Amino acid sequence: MTLEADCPLKMYEEHHDLADYQSGVPRWCSGCGDNAILTAMQRLCRDHNLRPEKTAFISGIGCSSRLPHYMRAYGFHSIHGRALPVAEGVKMARPDLDVFVVTGDGDCCSIGSAHWIHALRYNMNLTVVLHDNHVYGLTKKQASPTSPRGLKSNTTPRGAYLEALNPLTVTLGVQNVSFVAQAVDWIPETLYDILDAAFRHRGLSFVRVIQRCSEFLPKLFDPWLRDPQKVQLLTHEGALKPSAGLAAVYKNQLDHDPADMNRAREIASLEDPIPVGILYRNPDVPCYEDLRLSDKVRNAETIRAGLEAEFDRFTVWPGGKRTQRGRAQGGNADDANGSDG
Amino acid sequence: MQTMRMEATVDVQAVDPPVFYATGKQPAGAAPARLWPAALAPYRDLANLRFDFPLILTSGKAGAPVISLSDAVNAVLQEIAPPGRDGETLRRTVLRIERAVRKRAAGGAKGTLSEMWAAAAANLEEAARSEAQKAWAALGLDGTVLDCHQGTAAILMAHLWSAAQNEKARQFLATAAKLSAALSGILRADYLRSAEGRSPQSLQAAMGGALQSLFDFSEMSALLPKATARDALPESRRRRLAWALAVLEQQRFFAVPGKAHAPANEPYGFRFDNCGEALAAYRARLPELTELVKAMAVAELEIDGAYNEGRHDAYFSGFDAGSLRAEDRARFPDYLLVLGDESEPFDNTGVLAVLSSGIPLKIVLNVGDLATGDDPAALGVRSTDIATLAAALGNVFVLQSAGSNLYALHERLSRGLAFAGPALFSVYAPPATAHLPAYLAAAAAMQSRAFPAFTYDPGAGSDLASRFSLENNPQPEADWTTSVLEYADGDLQRVRQEVAFTFVDFLACDPRQLHHFAVAPAGYDRLAPAAEAIGVPSRSAVPFVAVSDADNRLARLIADERAVDAARRCLEKWHRLQELGGVHNSHAERLLERERKAWEERAPQASAAEAAPPSAPVAVAEAPVTEAPAEVERAPGDAFIETPRCSSCNECTQINSRMFAYNGDKQAYIADVKAGSFAQLVEAAENCQIGIIHPGKPVNLAESGLEALIERAGPFQ
Numbered sequence A: 001m002t003l004e005a006d007c008p009l010k011m012y013e014e015h016h017d018l019a020d021y022q023s024g025v026p027r028w029c030s031g032c033g034d035n036a037i038l039t040a041m042q043r044l045c046r047d048h049n050l051r052p053e054k055t056a057f058i059s060g061i062g063c064s065s066r067l068p069h070y071m072r073a074y075g076f077h078s079i080h081g082r083a084l085p086v087a088e089g090v091k092m093a094r095p096d097l098d099v100f101v102v103t104g105d106g107d108c109c110s111i112g113s114a115h116w117i118h119a120l121r122y123n124m125n126l127t128v129v130l131h132d133n134h135v136y137g138l139t140k141k142q143a144s145p146t147s148p149r150g151l152k153s154n155t156t157p158r159g160a161y162l163e164a165l166n167p168l169t170v171t172l173g174v175q176n177v178s179f180v181a182q183a184v185d186w187i188p189e190t191l192y193d194i195l196d197a198a199f200r201h202r203g204l205s206f207v208r209v210i211q212r213c214s215e216f217l218p219k220l221f222d223p224w225l226r227d228p229q230k231v232q233l234l235t236h237e238g239a240l241k242p243s244a245g246l247a248a249v250y251k252n253q254l255d256h257d258p259a260d261m262n263r264a265r266e267i268a269s270l271e272d273p274i275p276v277g278i279l280y281r282n283p284d285v286p287c288y289e290d291l292r293l294s295d296k297v298r299n300a301e302t303i304r305a306g307l308e309a310e311f312d313r314f315t316v317w318p319g320g321k322r323t324q325r326g327r328a329q330g331g332n333a334d335d336a337n338g339s340d341g
Numbered sequence B: 001m002q003t004m005r006m007e008a009t010v011d012v013q014a015v016d017p018p019v020f021y022a023t024g025k026q027p028a029g030a031a032p033a034r035l036w037p038a039a040l041a042p043y044r045d046l047a048n049l050r051f052d053f054p055l056i057l058t059s060g061k062a063g064a065p066v067i068s069l070s071d072a073v074n075a076v077l078q079e080i081a082p083p084g085r086d087g088e089t090l091r092r093t094v095l096r097i098e099r100a101v102r103k104r105a106a107g108g109a110k111g112t113l114s115e116m117w118a119a120a121a122a123n124l125e126e127a128a129r130s131e132a133q134k135a136w137a138a139l140g141l142d143g144t145v146l147d148c149h150q151g152t153a154a155i156l157m158a159h160l161w162s163a164a165q166n167e168k169a170r171q172f173l174a175t176a177a178k179l180s181a182a183l184s185g186i187l188r189a190d191y192l193r194s195a196e197g198r199s200p201q202s203l204q205a206a207m208g209g210a211l212q213s214l215f216d217f218s219e220m221s222a223l224l225p226k227a228t229a230r231d232a233l234p235e236s237r238r239r240r241l242a243w244a245l246a247v248l249e250q251q252r253f254f255a256v257p258g259k260a261h262a263p264a265n266e267p268y269g270f271r272f273d274n275c276g277e278a279l280a281a282y283r284a285r286l287p288e289l290t291e292l293v294k295a296m297a298v299a300e301l302e303i304d305g306a307y308n309e310g311r312h313d314a315y316f317s318g319f320d321a322g323s324l325r326a327e328d329r330a331r332f333p334d335y336l337l338v339l340g341d342e343s344e345p346f347d348n349t350g351v352l353a354v355l356s357s358g359i360p361l362k363i364v365l366n367v368g369d370l371a372t373g374d375d376p377a378a379l380g381v382r383s384t385d386i387a388t389l390a391a392a393l394g395n396v397f398v399l400q401s402a403g404s405n406l407y408a409l410h411e412r413l414s415r416g417l418a419f420a421g422p423a424l425f426s427v428y429a430p431p432a433t434a435h436l437p438a439y440l441a442a443a444a445a446m447q448s449r450a451f452p453a454f455t456y457d458p459g460a461g462s463d464l465a466s467r468f469s470l471e472n473n474p475q476p477e478a479d480w481t482t483s484v485l486e487y488a489d490g491d492l493q494r495v496r497q498e499v500a501f502t503f504v505d506f507l508a509c510d511p512r513q514l515h516h517f518a519v520a521p522a523g524y525d526r527l528a529p530a531a532e533a534i535g536v537p538s539r540s541a542v543p544f545v546a547v548s549d550a551d552n553r554l555a556r557l558i559a560d561e562r563a564v565d566a567a568r569r570c571l572e573k574w575h576r577l578q579e580l581g582g583v584h585n586s587h588a589e590r591l592l593e594r595e596r597k598a599w600e601e602r603a604p605q606a607s608a609a610e611a612a613p614p615s616a617p618v619a620v621a622e623a624p625v626t627e628a629p630a631e632v633e634r635a636p637g638d639a640f641i642e643t644p645r646c647s648s649c650n651e652c653t654q655i656n657s658r659m660f661a662y663n664g665d666k667q668a669y670i671a672d673v674k675a676g677s678f679a680q681l682v683e684a685a686e687n688c689q690i691g692i693i694h695p696g697k698p699v700n701l702a703e704s705g706l707e708a709l710i711e712r713a714g715p716f717q
């Protein structure tokens, strides 16, 4: 008996509503765009009927990284900049879990940038959401790599000296990138649709959400909020299809095929209007966890045997002779693991 | 091909044809001897021809489990021999080896391809040996060489069956190992957290030998927090996990490589040569199989964290053999029964009884002889009927074929073995006779419709057209197969003539049936080819078949009436099979006839109608499908929020959580406009960064400062 969808035992599956994914009252300021992302996440979990005990939210440090506290699921509020490697470890050990990564522009694009690049290249099946409020919120208005040039902040009192880093163009430049999208927190419908597409994509899906910080940059996005023409919806058959109501408000639309990398890179460079939609999607990039999939069973005995074999290679025996086995085995720890030694 | 000569006489005593036809009585010494049906004459030198045999039963894990020697050689030549003259010597060497291996196999040699290849290569001259070596290296496969003989079907099927069972074992053991590891992981984690797991003794045992004295394990144990009762596995769950683990580890359906078994716990065998024993074994093991399936289902649920006692306990307590689904059974080994060797004659009713029981038995009927006694009327009846009867059972995979054709059908054989249910493989594999090699004797049976090939595959679809196939029979549309015979006549002129290979010709291949034949007297010309006589009985001409003798001289054998009667019965059966296979299907033909008549009657009116101008197609106007935003009924002046655009930012709900509330998608709407003041409404509209709150007109006209508020509300209306 296998427990696939058609199995009678699975008919007992539980259904969840939004409240089943809510936990605690967010400590975010009112007006903060993180609220919109949280709501979209909870809707996504509900609509996919994700089992809370099979879902993990991994974050770094920052206001945005508090999100796992507010999701009733497994969470790991990890260390600054290290959400991605932690999530990769979780996914590697438990490929059966749905793993989400929550990170901020400081967390991801500053201290965590090395992990960011390599996570893209590993292309593990993770849904990564970058809450990009263009500022370090938690540390009270310090400039982040995505802060606009000239932004006066606690760390740049004379205005930020450098051009902002564009997370989209960076991402699209990394080998093996397989899904890149951009959303804005103030259009909940597309935010949800993009997260949904990201979740369905097998591979690392990177979603940058332009997010308002009502406390430190309350006016930054006002021009875009006021003028829907300053948002360009990327539509395409099989990608994003706005509802009639939304299309009536956001008339500035561009048909873009997410399979087209060159076009995606051009669109990624646009700052005004802000492109919103799926820029790039390639379902054929292999996932690292699949490439490394092993049918070796790891239990106490095989792990012990693997470790013994590994230690044997370095054992110095009284009388000075090393084991033959150690020498013959060469240096491949992978092979020693899980084999009989 | 050698040219045969037409001889007026073959040296035997003459008979009176019409009398012989009617009585079947031969004068002493008139029986013909060592004659070949003329149609088979081109294949006399079989070992020098390239054909489907011998086969190689490959032992490797990758690739098909069987390949013919010729296919393997063709593949390797394609790969290593350059086209044209450059590759010519290499091709010749390899084909020489192929021929040598074929001869060895035909001569009864047994062994693997590597042995036979090496032996053949050793006989080559020095220069060719390195080419043989090169080809061998490129071949990349090895296995037992199997020629076509009486035991071929049994050996081939056992091999394919083993390959299928090995694959099942691989899959099952991988799943079982994963489940066991996960179950023991849960139990171990529970133990490690328990008071016992954190006791000084257990901590000490976990630390390697030499270092044990360095630590104070009592102190360490005191430091470690003990699991609370809430964290520990509930006893019922622990018992369930332990039970599932034990069932998995004690299973006897698959041998675990490297695991020692107590004699009472040996893995089960699944090969039988007797229906009763196979059935009894299946039944005796069924409770254990059911328990194992149940344990695996419980384990999967437990590992997934989805076992819910309230729901699943009841389901599993009632779990019995009836709960097993076809997929569950299909994970376990199939039973293989090889029947019909001389040692073990089979009885049709027994075979049909086990087949209809629906259990996964794969039965191979090795039919070595179509005759029962010397009565041609009984020929083939028993052995061909069982396959057609089994097909009528409906849910049994049935394949009937001559042994000569097994390679062409090997994918179907594997399909039958993979079918999740019973299967019958009825194979005619006669021994070689002084007359014919085994391959030709089998091929003759198929060629003459004495033992046609067919497959009934219940897994191929739901109707007969998808399930029943006559594929692989030569000329399936025809009554008899025909070929062109070339010979030189009395004046040594080349003559080409089409001859049919009928059931009467097939009888003439069997030395035991030769008393139904007599050599036609020289000059006697009131003869008709057997195919004609079978179709239209006639007293004016005597049926004959064309044969050739050891010197390749062509002659005519006249047949007696009993042989012709047997051929008619054979043809009758072939027609039934054709109908099942959709060839000359009487229902379809009648329907076609009826439709044709109806069409002809309608035809004059139809042509008149055609002359009239065709009516214009009616355009069906389709309403444009637009998704209108759900409009809530609202009077002008009512306050409202464009809810679908709300970003859940809490601004408004924090101003007044009774006036502003979230819906099921956590998007704000005005829940109760009277729950707050117009001032709050306006403040919310101002604070909403997306600007989707529309305050409308105040409901409480007594509210103070309304005038200013209405003005502030202006931009948001």
Ligand SMILES: Cc1ncc(C[n+]2csc(CCOP(=O)(O)OP(=O)(O)O)c2C)c(N)n1
Binding pocket: A061, A062, A063, A064, A065, A080, A103, A104, A105, A106, A107, A108, A111, A131, A133, A135, A136, A137, A138, A139, A144
């Ligand atoms: C190693 C380390 N360095 C610095 C900090 C201080 N720190 C906390 S949050 C943060 C920036 C967070 O910015 P972002 O990721 O944009 O999150 P936001 O608060 O804006 O959502 C910094 C620098 C830290 N916690 N750890």
Ligand code: SF4
Binding pocket: B641, B645, B646, B647, B648, B649, B650, B651, B652, B653, B667, B668, B684, B687, B688, B689, B690, B691, B692, B693
């Ligand atoms: S203020 Fe606007 S965006 Fe925020 S919750 Fe209320 S209606 Fe939604």
